[in-house]
Amino acid sequence: MKMITLGTTGITVPQNAFGALPVQRVNMDTAVQILRRAYEGGMRFFDTARAYSDSEEKLGHAFEGMRDKIFIASKTMGRTPKDFKEQLDTSLRLLKTDYLDIYQFHCVDQCYRPGDGTGMYECMLEAKEQGKIRHIGVTSHKLDVAKECIESGLYETLQFPFSYISTEKELELVRMCKEHNMGFIAMKGLAGGLINNSRAAFAFMTQFDHVLPIWGIQKMSELEEWLSYMDQPPALDDEILSFIEKEKSELIGDFCRGCGYCMPCPAGILINNCARMSLMVRRAPSKAWLNETWQENMKKIEGCLHCNQCMKKCPYQLNTPELLQKNYEDYKKILAGEVQV
Template sequence: MNNIRLGMTEITVPQNAFGALPIQRVSTEEAVSLLRNAYDGGMRFFDTARAYSDSEEKMGKAFCGMRDKVFISSKTMATTKEKFEEDLNTTLTNLKTDYLDLYQLHCAAKCYTEEDEIYNCLVEAKRQGRVRHIGITAHKIGVAEDIVNSGLYETLQFPFSYLASDRDIALVNSCKEHDMGFIAMKGLSGGLLTNSRACMAFMSQYDALPIWGIQRQSELDEWLSFFENEVTMTDEIRDFIDKDRNELLGEFCRGCGYCMPCTVDITINQCARMSQMIRRAPSQNWLTDHWQQEMLKIDSCVDCGICKTRCPYELDIPNLLKKNLADYKEILAGKPV
């Protein structure tokens, strides 16, 4: 297993980290067990956020008494000093700690600089010792490039998978040139990529720390297996990736959910990618009465456009929903999957 140095932070951990967004969907007992098993299996970097409901609290319970053995990153969506202080204090309380290894501005709409109150809050928290390193997360490539070129942050967290564009790959290389740690989110593209071996082999080629969203022990076991059986890029894996890229590249939903809630209660982050999910997972899981009812809600779309303004990937979501519904109806009518 490669070790990754997160740039100027000097944080050095195995290239196999835990993304704790999904543990908000399981019980505290299950989450604590997952986190401790991840540590026992070799993972050392754990990523959470104030926006992930009770994820921080579960992590705090899991690592109580062993704070110095793990690296913990959290995030805030605050844009004012008051909200920043509220979020940071809540996060530290939830995690049962007096410091964070890394604190990031979450889903930044721009590169915040010394002219912005929120950036100065981050710097002051580091000066006080409540935060050891400062970073930022972004979803838009132009914003991410501005962040790297600013030299103001120690890490960047950005979507990165084997569906990455040449521009995305150049961003990762630019981080290395600027001695900036790169944390890869969406390594499975919101669940569209199902071959963990191919995903890990792709990451092994770059100075990137992937945080895999983990909800079940079976998922964790899959990632932990790579500590014992190291995977590198091969011709066979490269051929598989090329085939997958040809099928998936283009306008597709990553399932991040930032577009929600919908004004007419459409489950956008699933319905907008139904055509892919129904072909990449057991199709019967998506043809149930429940999902048929969910998909039919698309007919109620009023084209308000709110989801489009929220989408970090600037997708034409109403149009994407309608395309997925048309395909879904054809499948229900007998079109082969």
């Protein structure tokens, strides 16, 4: 198993890390069992966030008394110094620790800097001086903001969506981080469910020696699949490369990544799922996508206000109303049996 060092942090861990957003969807006992098994299987880096409901609390229960054996990264959605400090103290209390290895500004719309008038970066510096955090990171879905954060030299890690269907623009971010000796934490390594081949997803990441993928895990069966690669990591061989090229050719063009930056929708449309429903029913097949609840959700597309707020907020510059309509028309054909999936 390849070991990854996250830039200047000095944090060195197996290139196989745990994304703890999904454990908020399972009960405490199940989450603790999964998290402890992840540690037993060799995972050492665990990424969570104050915004992930009780995810931090579950990590705190799972790893109490073994803080020095793992690395924990969390995030703040705070946009004022007051909210920042409250969220940090809450995270530390729930995680049952007195420090975080990496603390990240979560889903930022700007690159916080010292003296910018917000006081936010100063909060990070103060928390670091107090020993509450060890390294400063940032997460984003916006390419221009991510580039600015890299070039600023103020952050030690960047967390950004990255997978084998990422475009040249995302690959440029990875290269920039390498040039700036900055760790890259890859979220959405399965493209929000569009990728269903874990071997290919894992093998793709192995070509980057500063990229740490955090796999979102909520089932023991999913965890065991990732852990199986600890001793036998899949190689990026000709077979997998050919498979990835085929996947990319099928997904070329405009498609919704499901990041949710467009939300909320004034018409109540669940854009981050409805705008990619055609892909989800084919690539992540589940009868649940065709149940009454999702039929009602898709029908809301008929009430689109064409206000274009979603287009303005989309970091990928998609024509979201057009995507919604295309997906809705396809969905209706699937329900009518005119299209087989």
